[in-house]
Amino acid sequence: MGDIRRRGIVALGVTGLVAPLTLALGAAPAQAASCTTQAGPYQKQVEKFLGRPVDGKQSGADCSAVRAFQNKHGITPNIGYAGPVTWGVMNLMNKQKAVGNKPNKAGACPTNKGRIACVNLTLQISWIQDGSRLVYGPVPVRTGRDGYETRTGLKKIYWRHLNHVSTIYNVSMPYSQFFDGGQAFHSVGVSMWNPPGSHGCVNMTSTAAKKYWSLLKTGDDVFVYGRKPGT
Structure with a gap:
């Protein structure tokens, strides 16, 4: 990838390290x-x-x-x-727990793509599957807040940067795997249930982000669907 393209991608880097919403x-x-x-x-x-x-x-x-x-x-x-935000977080946790080890029970994430990373915005979970076989997850994630929504649809990982730093927010984005402009999987040091959400990236714990890094590669599919609560 040329220097111009690389600088452009870095400039698009986004982060989930945002201040909590004042209620x-x-x-x-x-x-x-x-x-x-x-x-x-x-x-x-x-x-x-x-x-x-x-x-x-x-x-x-x-x-x-x-x-x-x-x-x-x-x-x-x-x-x-x-209040509603505290209960909203708890209610989401209950719904995530109820998914168990069948995150794609409804078949919303494509099973004809081979290896694919799925992101359910409604439940704020993500997992990796091969066809209909669950490979890893589901894990809780933290996606884009209102006005910075993580974009839905079928995408591909096009660039990976282990020690990426956002030039917009000047924060570290370890294990970044970009799949849509500046939107990427990457780890953050805050709770996955920390409101209001990221600036568009799919935030993960360090453990989950490392696992995604080891299981995915450039060219692998990503499918994002649903709607994050509050957006």
Whole structure:
């Protein structure tokens, strides 16, 4: 690949290392430095997810558990409020877990392409398959946020760069495998459930990105479908 083309690709590099979305919680307390005493609209659902007593009432222990979850996944404000974003992340986790080892049960990702990396935006998961045989995954991923959506359709990996650095955001994008302009698989150091999402790339944990790097090559197919929640 010539220097001009390579510089162009580097300039298109995108990253998932974006600041968490600041939420407007309506009636929720405005203070971000202390734990809220107010029950949120998804109090019971959140309590059940966290294994707390399900009574729909906010307690100090409830708030501490919710805050720990929010801090782990970069959800702000992290005041322990059981709001729509916190529950949305938990609900997505439940749906991902329900997929089990049959991510392509509905047959949405093509099975006539040989080796292919599939990305389900709706469930925020990805996997690699050979025909109908699951090779690796599914793993949770973090795709493009509203306004920077990961583009859907059938694509091919056209460039791989082990130690790529985005010249737009000046951040590292290890194990980058580009499949659509500046959109690529690559690892990030944040939670896969960290809202609001990437600038278009398919973010992965380091473990998953390394595995994708070892299993895929230039010319392999990528199929992206569905719609990320909130976009």
